[in-house]
Amino acid sequence: MSTATYTVTGMTCEHCVASVTEEVGEIAGVTGVAVDLPTGAVTVTSDGDVAPEAVRAAVEEAGYEVTAGA
Incomplete structure (x- = not known):
């Protein structure tokens, strides 16, 4: 099992x-x-x-940006 943490910007609510x-x-x-x-x-x-x-591509598909992480 593997775990990685990313920082995502632009999320403001539970829908995000x-x-x-x-x-x-x-x-x-x-x-x-x-x-x-x-x-x-x-x-x-x-x-x-x-x-x-x-992961970066999936986050961008959702409309947000990965600013740091694995």
């Missing part, structure tokens, strides 16, 4: 959290997504390695 959770959760191998709205931290748990580029 749901959008990011849904998009990142669709990445192959991802088993969990935890979003902390106040800090912008998005923790991704997976059963193998997940490319940071895949």
Whole structure:
């Protein structure tokens, strides 16, 4: 099992959290997504390695930006 944390900007509400959770959760191998709205931290748990580029692309698809992280 692998865990990586990213900082995402632009999220302002629970709808934002749901959008990011849904998009990142669709990445192959991802088993969990935890979003902390106040800090912008998005923790991704997976059963193998997940490319940071895949997470970045999923976050951007949801309409937000990864500013730091794995």
